[in-house]
Amino acid sequence: MADISPSTVADLKHLAGEKAVVDGTDAAPLLTEWRGRWKGKAPLVLAPGSADEVAAIMAFCHANRVPVVPQGGNTGLVGGQVPQGDVLLSTTRLSAIRDVDPEGFTLSAEAGVPLQTLQETAAAHGRLFPLSIGSEGSCRLGGILSTNAGGVHVIRYGNMRDLVLGIEVVLPDGRLWSGMNRLRKNNTGYDLKHLFIGGEGTLGIVTAAVLRLFPQPVDRATAFLALPSPAAAVDLLSFAQERSGGALSAFELMTDRTVDLILHHFPDLPRPLDTTAPAYVLLEFEAGRKGELTTLVHSLLSDALERSWIIDGTVAQNTRQAEGLWSLRHRASEAMKKDPSFCVKCDISVPIRAVPPFLEAADRAVDQAVPGARVIAFGHMGDGNIHYDILGPEGGDDKVWRARAGEIEHLVHDVVAAHEGSISAEHGIGLLKREELPTRKPDTEIDLMRTIKAALDPHGLMNPGKLL
Incomplete structure (x- = not known):
């Protein structure tokens, strides 16, 4: 301290x-x-x-x-x-939109601008800023840059690192580096912005950025599907990508317990399907012209039903219904916060094909360690990022459960390692995983990170005690 x-x-x-x-x-x-x-x-x-x-x-x-x-x-x-x-x-007072260039598909904004404002500003100019996460009304540009946030549309647009052309950074010694270029191609040495994107504020303070924009989709199709297993989701994902020709923009997996918990804590949300199933998928397609998606989506889902990859499903008939389906997905974190039990959060990623065996192995390990613990698994199946969260047993002693949080996190991360995954997909390391990080990365990689930290922040003044 x-x-x-x-x-x-x-x-x-x-x-x-x-x-x-x-x-x-x-x-x-x-x-x-x-x-x-x-x-x-x-x-x-x-x-x-x-x-x-x-x-x-x-x-x-x-x-x-x-x-x-x-x-x-x-x-x-x-x-x-x-x-x-x-x-x-x-950074909340760094709140200016500096420039919007619709023809060049860029938006320049300061670090304190909320994500929702970025989305709305782009839309007002007929463009799309595609990053979308549950906290978009309150999270801000500097934070999502420093954690390299991903969200629900990574499958089509990439994560934050892929959506940035240039940044402005204040270095630990007070120098201001303005790297606010809008170039798609700039091969003039090290791409320094990537040191600060995902750096969790340990190397400097991002004060502004130039963001990539995209054409605003003219048509969207959103569907909520019941699946016999997470394994079926892997087959469906590959099939949907092949058949849609790149139109698939989101593919979110939720287990039955996740959906039940959300509906329990938010009873005003309608249940999308009468059918109950071990797994559900919320998927969305985007197109640049009206009428392109209707035939595609119904044909794709019909074929998937014949292949037994889905049990039941519904396609949103209008924007209001689509927003209702997304509201169900985005309420997952809030539902866990409303639960009386402390939530152990594991933000992990594994190769897409490893998602089903990871879930099976992690569920088994958690149940053996704490019988009755409630696994709430959901996330971005399209990029292998699963939010594997665990609530304590109903009616159990929450103090005892909290005391075991570190043990449970390590247990889950051991399963992640066995499936060649990462212990942090998009939330970062911070305080929570700082001590564990060196045990999960090669020594050479940790040494390189420490070398960069020492070069830019030799006195250890930037966000001390975090990440490293």
């Missing part, structure tokens, strides 16, 4: 200016992870209003050896945004 003197805090307040200082009831929500798993502490919370102000703050902090934790919308799930006695720097 940092030891920052009162005089240093006073000097930093004066430098930042009154508008940038966040205190009292406004600061309190920024110090606690939204599920309450981590409660942080900070001698000062600052929300600068420009990249130049961020640079001035970081130059002071570098000179005075003051550690800084950057924070976006505080929606992270691994504790990466929680200060531990460090200065907290919120």
Whole structure:
């Protein structure tokens, strides 16, 4: 924990200016992870209003050896945004849309712009910014860059790393690097932006970015399907990609227990199907012209039914029905938060073909370790990213269950390793997986990461104690 003197805090307040200082009831929500798993502490919370102000703050902090934790919308799930006695720097006031270029299919925005605002701004110009995640109303550009967020449309558009052309970064010593180029091709050395995308704020503070936009789809088809098993989902996914010619934009897997939990905590949501099944898939197709999808989707689902890959299904007849199906999927995290049991969250990825055997092996391991534990598995089947979350047994002692969280996470991660997967697909490492990371990566890779960290942040001031 940092030891920052009162005089240093006073000097930093004066430098930042009154508008940038966040205190009292406004600061309190920024110090606690939204599920309450981590409660942080900070001698000062600052929300600068420009990249130049961020640079001035970081130059002071570098000179005075003051550690800084950057924070976006505080929606992270691994504790990466929680200060531990460090200065907290919120990017919420970096909220400008700097430029939209519809002809060049780019949008330039500052780090504090909410994801939903990015989507709406692109749509207002007849373009699409495709990243979509459950927290899109509150998460912000800087946060989704620093965690390399993925979401539901990675299968067609890629994750955040694929959607960025250029970035602007304040380095740990206060230098401002403006790499805000809009070029699709720029082979002039190391592509430095990728050091900061996914870097969890440990190498610098992203203050703005140039994002890729896409044509706005004219037609969408959304379907909710009941499947006999997750294994059938693998066959269906491959079939849908082949038959749709790239039109498949989302393919979300949910187990029966996941759907039941969501409907239990959100009873106003309609059950999409009367049929119950071990697994469900929510899939969506996009096209640039009206009328292209109707025949394709019905033919595809008819053939899949004949092959016994699906048991039952429904296709949304209008936008309202499609939004209802997506609302069911996006309520998964909220449903777990509403449950009285603590939730052990494992954000993992495995090769797509390994998803069914991973689920089977992990379920068996969890049940053997804690009989009655409730696995809530759902996620982005199209890229092998499964949110494998576990609630304690109903009526069990939640304190005992919480105490075993680390043990359960390691157990699941052992199964992930056995299936050649990753212990973090899109949430990052933060505090939660920091100690485990070196045991899951080759020594050479960890050494390279430490070398980069030491080169850019030799005093360890950026988001200390996170990731490494």
